[in-house]
Amino acid sequence: MAQWVTIWRAAQLVGVPRGTLQQRVRTGEIELNDGLVSTEALLALYPQVRLEETGLLERVVQIRDEAFGKRVRERLLPSQEVLAQRLFHQSQELADVQRHLQRYHALVLALRDELRVCDAEAGGSDPRFADLLRQLNDGLARALATESVDVLDVMDDMLKVVSAQVTVRPSGHQFVVEGRDSLLQAGMKAGLKLNYGCGNGSCGMCKVRVTAGEVARCMPSDYPLSETEKAQGYVLACAHTAATSELTLETLEAAGPEDIPPQAIVATVRATRALAPDTMLLHLQTPRTHRLRFLAGQAVTLALATGGSGGSATEDAHAEHPVASCPCDDRNLHFYIPRRAGDALAERLFGGALKAGDAVTVHGPAGRFVLDETPLPLVFAACDTGFAPIKSLIEHALSLDAAPSMSLFWLATRPDGHFMANQCRAWSEALDSFEYSALTHDDAAVGASLVAQAMRADLFGIDSAFYLAGPEAFVRTLAAELAAGGVPASRIRAEVVA
Numbered sequence: 001m002a003q004w005v006t007i008w009r010a011a012q013l014v015g016v017p018r019g020t021l022q023q024r025v026r027t028g029e030i031e032l033n034d035g036l037v038s039t040e041a042l043l044a045l046y047p048q049v050r051l052e053e054t055g056l057l058e059r060v061v062q063i064r065d066e067a068f069g070k071r072v073r074e075r076l077l078p079s080q081e082v083l084a085q086r087l088f089h090q091s092q093e094l095a096d097v098q099r100h101l102q103r104y105h106a107l108v109l110a111l112r113d114e115l116r117v118c119d120a121e122a123g124g125s126d127p128r129f130a131d132l133l134r135q136l137n138d139g140l141a142r143a144l145a146t147e148s149v150d151v152l153d154v155m156d157d158m159l160k161v162v163s164a165q166v167t168v169r170p171s172g173h174q175f176v177v178e179g180r181d182s183l184l185q186a187g188m189k190a191g192l193k194l195n196y197g198c199g200n201g202s203c204g205m206c207k208v209r210v211t212a213g214e215v216a217r218c219m220p221s222d223y224p225l226s227e228t229e230k231a232q233g234y235v236l237a238c239a240h241t242a243a244t245s246e247l248t249l250e251t252l253e254a255a256g257p258e259d260i261p262p263q264a265i266v267a268t269v270r271a272t273r274a275l276a277p278d279t280m281l282l283h284l285q286t287p288r289t290h291r292l293r294f295l296a297g298q299a300v301t302l303a304l305a306t307g308g309s310g311g312s313a314t315e316d317a318h319a320e321h322p323v324a325s326c327p328c329d330d331r332n333l334h335f336y337i338p339r340r341a342g343d344a345l346a347e348r349l350f351g352g353a354l355k356a357g358d359a360v361t362v363h364g365p366a367g368r369f370v371l372d373e374t375p376l377p378l379v380f381a382a383c384d385t386g387f388a389p390i391k392s393l394i395e396h397a398l399s400l401d402a403a404p405s406m407s408l409f410w411l412a413t414r415p416d417g418h419f420m421a422n423q424c425r426a427w428s429e430a431l432d433s434f435e436y437s438a439l440t441h442d443d444a445a446v447g448a449s450l451v452a453q454a455m456r457a458d459l460f461g462i463d464s465a466f467y468l469a470g471p472e473a474f475v476r477t478l479a480a481e482l483a484a485g486g487v488p489a490s491r492i493r494a495e496v497v498a
C-alpha cells in the first residue's frame with residue numbers, strides 16, 4: 001500500500017531537487033493530495049530508484065565499516081541520546097499500528113464467524129451470505145499475502161531515524177536536521193532566514209516555540225527562559241535538535257534585508273590567496289561567539305584598525321565588498337578583492353601587508369541584492385568580481401533547493417578573469433539543472449551584449465528571475481537588453497560591483 005510523503009521528503013527519497021518535483025506538480029505529472037505525494041506515484045515516475053542510487057544504502061554500509069569509523073558516524077548520525085529518542089518514538093508508532101492491526105484482524109474474524117452462523121441459519125438460502133463470506137476470505141488472503149516491500153517505504157522509515165523533518169510556521173518552510181546539527185544550524189543550511197544572534201545559547205534571539213514533536217538539548221546554554229516560556233514550549237534553536245522524526249516550530253523569519261540588524265565584528269584574517277593576477281581571496285573568520293548574520297548577496301564594509309594618535313585605534317583603510325560565501329557558514333566569510341586604485345585595503349592586501357592573524361572589522365551587512373522567494377528558474381550573470389555576490393546567491397539557492405533550474409553566465413574582461421571556473425564547472429557537472437557559460441571580452445558593455453545574445457537563445461522566452469552583478473556598464477547594458485527582450489523589470493535584480 002502506498003504511503004504519503006511531503007514534497008521535501010519525496011525529493012530526499014528519489015534524490016532530485018525539490019524544485020524538480022514542484023515543477024512536475026505544476027505540469028500535472030504529480031498529483032498532490034493534501035500537499036502530499038504517494039510513494040506509488042513517485043516510483044512510477046522514478047522506477048530506477050534504489051537505495052544505492054540515493055546513497056542511503058551506501059551510507060549504511062559505510063556506517064557498518066569500522067575502518068571508516070567515527071567521522072562518518074558523527075557526520076551522518078545524531079548523538080546516541082537523540083537516536084535512541086527517535087527510535088523510541090518510531091517504535092511507539094509501530095506498536096500503535098500493530099495494536100490497531102491486531103484489533104482490526106480480530107474484528108474481521110469475528111464478523112466472518114457471525115456471517116457463517118447467519119449463513120448456516122439461513123440454510124444456504126440467501127446467496128448474499130455466501131458472497132460476503134467469499135469477499136471476506138479473498139480480502140483476508142490478499143491482506144495476509146507476502147508482497148515485496150516498497151523500497152521507498154523502507155527508505156522513508158530509515159530517514160525518519162537518521163534525520164528529522166522540521167516544518168516552520170507560519171511560513172510553511174521545511175528543512176531536514178541531519179547529524180548533530182542544532183535546529184538553527186540545520187535551518188541555516190537549508191537557506192532559511194531564521195532569527196538568531198550569538199549562536200551559542202546566550203542571547204535568546206533564536207527562541208522558537210515547539211508546537212508538535214519533541215526536541216532534545218544538544219548544547220549547554222546560559223540564556224534563562226522564563227517558566228512561562230518553558231510551559232508554552234519555547235526553546236533555543238541554537239541549543240536544541242529534533243528528538244522526533246517530525247517537528248513543527250513557530251517562529252518569525254527575516255523577510256528581507258530590513259530585518260537584519262547592523263553589526264560590527266572584529267574578525268581575523270584566516271587566509272589570503274591570489275586567485276588571478278588582479279584578484280585576491282580574503283578569508284576572514286569571526287569569533288565563535290560573534291558571527292555575522294547576513295543575507296546572500298549582501299555586502300559589508302571591511303576596515304583595518306591602525307594605531308591613532310594618543311594610543312587610540314582608528315580605521316584608516318576601509319571599503320565595501322560583497323560577501324562571496326554562503327550565510328549558512330556565518331563564521332567563515334570570503335571576499336574576492338580586485339586590485340583597485342584608491343582602495344587602501346586592497347593595496348595592503350596585494351602588497352602583502354595583510355596577513356593571517358590580522359584583525360579586520362566587519363561592519364554591515366548592507367544592500368538589497370538578495371534572492372526573492374520564487375519558484376521560477378534562476379538566471380545569474382556576473383562580470384569579473386561581480387561573481388562574488390552571485391556565488392553567494394547560487395550557494396543560497398542550492399541550499400533552498402527550490403529552483404527548477406539555474407543558469408550562470410560569467411563575463412571576464414581581464415585575462416584569468418574566470419578565477420573560480422573550477423567551482424562553476426563542478427556545479428554544472430554535479431547538477432543536471434545547472435548550466436554554466438563563460439564569456440570573455442575586454443569591454444564590459446560589449447560583453448554584456450554577448451551575454452544577452454547567449455541568454456536570448458534559450459532563456460528570454462522562459463519566465464525566469466534574473467540576477468546581474470558587475471561594473472555599471474555591464475549591469476546597465478544587460479538590464480536594458482533584457483528589458484528590450486520582454487523581461488519585466490520586476491524579474492531583474494542588479495548590483496553594481498566595481
Ligand code: FES
Pocket residue numbers: 196197198199200201202203204205206207223236237238239
Ligand atoms: S542565537 Fe543566541 S541564544 Fe541562540
